[in-house]
Amino acid sequence: xxxxxxxxxxxxxxxxxDFKDPKGVNNAVFKLDAPLEAxxxxxxxxxxxxxxxxxxxxxxxxKIIIATESLQVPNSMMKEHMQGGRWLDVxxxxxxxxxxxxxxxxxxxxxKTTASVHGTLIIKGVAKEITxxxxxxxxxxxxxxxxxxxxxxxxxxxxxxxIKRSDxxxxxxxxxxxxxxxxxxxxxxxxxxxxx
Amino acid sequence: xxDKCINGLSSYRDVAAQAGHQSPDVAPNDADKLTGxxxxxxxPESTKPGAQAKLEMKRALxxxxxxxxxxxxxxxxxxxxxxxxxxxxxxxxxIDPVTELPYPVIKDKFVPGLxxxxxxxxxxxxxxFAARFIRIQRxxxxxxxxx
Numbered sequence: 001x002x003x004x005x006x007x008x009x010x011x012x013x014x015x016x017x018d019f020k021d022p023k024g025v026n027n028a029v030f031k032l033d034a035p036l037e038a039x040x041x042x043x044x045x046x047x048x049x050x051x052x053x054x055x056x057x058x059x060x061x062x063k064i065i066i067a068t069e070s071l072q073v074p075n076s077m078m079k080e081h082m083q084g085g086r087w088l089d090v091x092x093x094x095x096x097x098x099x100x101x102x103x104x105x106x107x108x109x110x111x112k113t114t115a116s117v118h119g120t121l122i123i124k125g126v127a128k129e130i131t132x133x134x135x136x137x138x139x140x141x142x143x144x145x146x147x148x149x150x151x152x153x154x155x156x157x158x159x160x161x162x163i164k165r166s167d168x169x170x171x172x173x174x175x176x177x178x179x180x181x182x183x184x185x186x187x188x189x190x191x192x193x194x195x196x
Numbered sequence: 197x198x199d200k201c202i203n204g205l206s207s208y209r210d211v212a213a214q215a216g217h218q219s220p221d222v223a224p225n226d227a228d229k230l231t232g233x234x235x236x237x238x239x240p241e242s243t244k245p246g247a248q249a250k251l252e253m254k255r256a257l258x259x260x261x262x263x264x265x266x267x268x269x270x271x272x273x274x275x276x277x278x279x280x281x282x283x284x285x286x287x288x289x290x291i292d293p294v295t296e297l298p299y300p301v302i303k304d305k306f307v308p309g310l311x312x313x314x315x316x317x318x319x320x321x322x323x324x325f326a327a328r329f330i331r332i333q334r335x336x337x338x339x340x341x342x343x
Contacts, residue, residue: 040287156295
């Protein structure tokens with residue numbers, strides 16, 4: 001009885017999920033669709049931690065970090081420009097971060113929770129408060145399928161939202177017909193919480 | 197047309213003059229004699245080594261320009277006729293079997309785009325244009341008459 005209650009309280013406690021992914025699956029995809037040119041790219045330098053409680057998914061908090069040097073586009077010259085001072089200035093601003101502060105409209109069905117997450121997005125040193133739709137999928141006991149001989153849980157986060165390039169001083173003078181002001185960001189990441 | 201009636205018999209490949217059973221001071225006439233003079237001047241000029249080299253260079257430039265244009269268009273089309281910028285890498289989307297997350301797998305691959313096509317065709321056009329500027333010097337009838 002006592003042991004059962006200890007197990008119950010342990011499983012109900014918030015878990016810390018680490019989003020550093022040695023498999024390189026975690027990624028952020030960005031799309032800019034201007035009338036004259038479409039630019040697509042991705043980043044896989046994801047890290048950060050999220051505290052998640054399966055019993056109270058609305059209390060989720062955490063911070064996700066993208067290493068700006070991991071941003072990729074298919075053209076090497078375009079990549080040089082993108083990482084340069086006028087665009088993302090990766091030499092100075094090495095990270096893009098999003099810190100989740102509040103979850104609203106939380107709906108849970110089975111292992112899946114949908115919500116609107118409110119938090120602070122920092123790109124190129126410019127901080128903006130944003131709200132984005134988010135889906136959390138709690139995969140209990142699935143860590144061993146991903147990392148052999150390691151028991152634990154997985155938390156999968158998916159989110160797609162749009163930001164404005166001009167809001168974050170990413171070459172605001174660039175013509176919008178060639179480089180869209182709107183950037184669609186898609187985050188597809190999974191964090192691991194090994195059993196202690 | 198020329199006022200001295202040079203090549204009045206309209207010979208295209210060689211030079212021609214007309215004479216019947218007449219004495220040499222009557223036939224061929226002055227126009228035919230001048231035609232021979234012009235032709236005689238032109239043959240060594242157009243066959244001297246410099247002129248021949250220029251003619252060959254002109255022809256070579258045109259052939260190279262045409263070859264570059266054909267190869268560039270064929271290569272661009274064979275690599276998928278990419279209408280965006282040239283790519284040095286391509287991305288394939290895979291799905292992680294456990295989390296079902298889509299993730300890009302980046303591979304090094306050269307895919308020429310419109311900038312490659314435009315650059316190649318510009319080089320071909322410049323070569324063809326340069327060929328037009330190689331001039332092989334020719335003497336006209338007025339210069340012959342004045343000598």
